[in-house]
Each structure stands twice: as structure tokens, then as C-alpha cells.
Amino acid sequence: xxxxxxxxxxxxxxxxxxxxxxxxxxxxxxxxxxxxxxxxxxxxxxxxxxxxxxxxxxxxxxxxxxxxxxxxxxxxxxxxxxxxxxxxxx
Amino acid sequence: xxxxxxxxxxxxxxxxxxxxxxxxxxxxxxxxxxxxxxxxxxxxxxxxxxxxxxxxxxxxxxxxxxxxxxxxxxxxxxxxxxxxxxxxxx
DNA sequence: CTGGATCCGTATTGATACTG
DNA sequence: CAGTATCAATACGGATCCAG
Numbered sequence: 001x002x003x004x005x006x007x008x009x010x011x012x013x014x015x016x017x018x019x020x021x022x023x024x025x026x027x028x029x030x031x032x033x034x035x036x037x038x039x040x041x042x043x044x045x046x047x048x049x050x051x052x053x054x055x056x057x058x059x060x061x062x063x064x065x066x067x068x069x070x071x072x073x074x075x076x077x078x079x080x081x082x083x084x085x086x087x088x089x090x
Numbered sequence: 091x092x093x094x095x096x097x098x099x100x101x102x103x104x105x106x107x108x109x110x111x112x113x114x115x116x117x118x119x120x121x122x123x124x125x126x127x128x129x130x131x132x133x134x135x136x137x138x139x140x141x142x143x144x145x146x147x148x149x150x151x152x153x154x155x156x157x158x159x160x161x162x163x164x165x166x167x168x169x170x171x172x173x174x175x176x177x178x179x180x
Numbered sequence: 181c182t183g184g185a186t187c188c189g190t191a192t193t194g195a196t197a198c199t200g
Numbered sequence: 201c202a203g204t205a206t207c208a209a210t211a212c213g214g215a216t217c218c219a220g
Binding site: 001002003005006007010070073074076077080081084085088090 | 091092093095096097100160163164166167170171174175178180
Binding site for chain 1: 181182183184
């Protein structure tokens with residue numbers, strides 16, 4: 001729970017499933033999360049090895065986040081959780 | 091995550107796996123959780139249908155908590171989470 | 181564009197003492 | 201035994217402004 005619990009981590013991993021996503025795009029995808037929150041979670045998750053931060057460019061700065069194999073393995077658990085939740089209508 | 095997330099819910103369900111447990115016993119099993127915390131979680135979890143509260147006696151009052159089928163179904167997810175966590179040494 | 185810094189209100193948690 | 205009441209500490213969350 002310390003690794004994948006909380007309000008946003010699951011959603012972030014979910015949105016990284018198809019490939020790298022940039023910071024602002026991710027913030028928009030999460031609709032409702034402030035940039036501060038997204039940034040805090042991303043830092044935690046990078047430290048935990050769930051994703052990798054990549055600087056694409058300086059001036060203008062561009063950054064993307066990519067899910068790691070470890071992150072992908074946690075996604076498998078999250079998908080089962082999702083299936084369980086839907087089955088019980090929650 | 092709203093249902094089984096948080097700091098104590100998983101542990102509470104885990105300890106109810108083998109059968110009904112009484113309030114103080116449960117508090118001791120959770121070592122470190124105050125009675126207030128345990129009680130708050132138990133109330134939530136009863137409202138969510140994860141467990142049932144049963145009054146065994148008045149004077150001296152005795153109460154036990156029993157996991158429901160729904161609670162047991164969530165335990166299956168938690169066990170997979172546990173397996174995943176151990177596999178990755180967390 | 182990607183954040184950092186700050187402020188501020190709310191939620192969660194914890195320790196302790198108390199009740200029936 | 202099974203909680204409740206109270207108070208203090210901390211974490212969390214959002215809004216806003218600023219910077220490279």
C-alpha cells in the first residue's frame with residue numbers, strides 16, 4: 001500500500017501504460033490534480049522505481065515519464081483490483 | 091483503494107481471516123494502532139460490508155468482528171498484493 | 181513547459197485519560 | 201472489555217505566484 005496506494009499513483013501508472021507521457025499532459029489526464037500533487041507523486045514514484053524521468057529538451061524544457069518494468073508489474077495488481085471493484089460495483 | 095487502502099484495513103482483514111476476533115485482541119494484534127484508530131477503521135469497514143460486528147455479551151461487554159464474504163473476496167486481492175510485494179522485497 | 185516556494189485550511193493520526 | 205472525549209501533532213491537498 002505504501003508503494004501503490006494513495007489517491008493518484010494508480011491513475012498515473014494507468015496513464016503511462018501505453019508509453020511515455022509529458023508532465024502537463026499527465027496533469028491534464030488526471031483532471032483535478034494540481035501540478036504540485038502530480039509532481040510530488042512523480043518524485044515519490046521515481047524514487048520507488050515505478051517510473052523514470054527523462055529530460056527531452058532544455059529551452060523549452062520538456063520532460064517525459066516512462067513506466068518501468070517494476071511499475072508495469074504493479075499495474076498487473078491494479079488491474080486485478082479494478083476487475084474486483086467492477087465486479088462488486090464500487 | 092477507498093475500500094481496502096489505508097494504513098490498517100488490510101491488516102485488520104488479514105487477522106480476521108481465521109475467524110472472529112474480539113476488539114482488544116485485534117488491537118493487540120495490530121501492535122501500534124491506538125484503540126481509537128482501530129475503532130474508526132472497524133466502523134468504516136462495517137459500513138462498507140467488509141465485516142460484521144457482533145455483541146457477544148453485556149456485562150462484561152464482549153464484541154467480536156467477523157469477516158464477510160465480501161471482505162474475504164477483497165482478501166484475495168490483498169494476498170496477491172502481498173505476494174507481489176514479497177517478490178520485489180518491499 | 182516544468183516545476184519550486186509559499187500559504188492556508190482540512191484530514192488523519194496519536195497519546196492520554198475517562199466511562200459504563 | 202469496548203469503546204469515547206479531548207487535545208496536540210502531523211500529513212495532505214489546493215491555490216497562487218514565481219523562475220529557468
